[in-house]
Amino acid sequence: MLGRSIDYNLLPPLRALLEERSVTKAAERMHVSQPTMSTALSRLRAHFDDPLLVRKGLSHELTPLAIRLVAMLPSALGEAERVFQLQSEFDATTSTRSFVIAAVDYAVSRIGPAITRVLSAEAPHVQLEFSIADSALVNAAPESLRTIDGLILPHGYLTNQPHIDLMSDEWVCVIDADSSLGEAPTAEQLLARPWVHTLAAKNGMTPARRQLQIKGMEVSVAAVTPYFQSVPSLVAGTERVALLPRTLGVRAARGFGEVRVVPAPFALDPVRDAFWWHPDHTHDSAHVWLRDMLQHVAQEFIDYPDGDHR
The missing domain is CATH 1.10.10.10 (Winged helix-like DNA-binding domain superfamily/Winged helix DNA-binding domain)
Incomplete structure (x- = not known):
């Protein structure tokens, strides 16, 4: 050949x-x-x-x-x-560049509207594709980041990779709306129940669950899903418990109506979502624009953490 x-x-x-x-x-x-x-x-x-x-x-x-x-x-x-x-200079107003960002569904639903507003105003022809940040992609990082523009994922999965912080949220517990547990159940009460588990890290647990393990708290996993927004449906009508970012948990309790939010009595560090990319993309002019745009969007979550600016 x-x-x-x-x-x-x-x-x-x-x-x-x-x-x-x-x-x-x-x-x-x-x-x-x-x-x-x-x-x-x-x-x-x-x-x-x-x-x-x-x-x-x-x-x-x-x-x-x-x-x-x-x-x-x-x-x-x-x-x-x-x-x-690749272009030596990137003109967002005329570019038809397509960016691929992997993310969990919760992050897309939270940051997507803000990104859409910026693209509509500044880059009307730019395309943005969100793909699922599944365990295979996360576990293969950083090599898997070569083929996409970046990954929106909480701190705790990747280390020593370039990133920018986007938004943070506290953890809450989600339980069935008719659960016999009170408004502020104890850690012992919650840990005694089966749990719904989300995106697995390399050692098989989320950053929040890893924090529980460090504190000597083990949970019994009854169901696993990579889709954060499907967690409430796996909790509703059961004795199960799940950890979710507060914004998503409150939204699910209001819209879904079959679950309720209770404080997480575990003193967990907040979930901090960041945009991670492979170093190969660092000097690409289009990628520089993408990161600048994401930093602009991230400021909205600092100024309006609950999204009340609209």
Whole structure:
């Protein structure tokens, strides 16, 4: 393969073919004709000297090389897109740059409206994609941060990575609205109940739960979810307990109506959300603008911590 010319335009159809395992479905996904996709497959087979897709009955299977390729393509395509998006100077008013930020759903619901207002006024053509900050991405950091623009996540998961602080909140406990527990249950009462657990860190616990462990307090986990906003539905109608940021807990109690918020009697450090990025992005002019915009938005949460400025 040394010296062979490479057509990078074949990367998207390669990904479509390997993920769909069908020329017809890949053509539909890429919005091209089936003969065009068949031609792309032929060129790819010639390039890799490998059939890539092997018919078995009515379907196709991936060859061993294709299995390796399909695992590499998402990050490879992401890196290629970032290369062509780089600019020596970034003009937010005209740019069509797309930024990808991974975050837990709670953070998106809280900071998203403020970001949207800034983009509408200053960067109307810039696109912002929020992807889920799941355990796989968090546990693979910082390497996984190369393929996205950044990650909104509380302190306690990542260390020694560039970041800017965005917003903070105190922890509260959420219990069923009809729970027999009083308005201020004791730590012993709460710890005796099953718990709902959110996004797992490398050692299998959130920063708040790690603080409990340091204090010698263990909890029995009954359910786990990466979606903070689904926690109230996993608590409602049960004896379960969950820790949530106060803003989300109060919003759930008011809107969902089937849970209530009680103080967390554990003297926990507040949840402090930050925007984390890979050092490779530090000097990208577009990324500098993104970070400046996020710092501007973060000021709103300092001035109006409960969002009462609207």
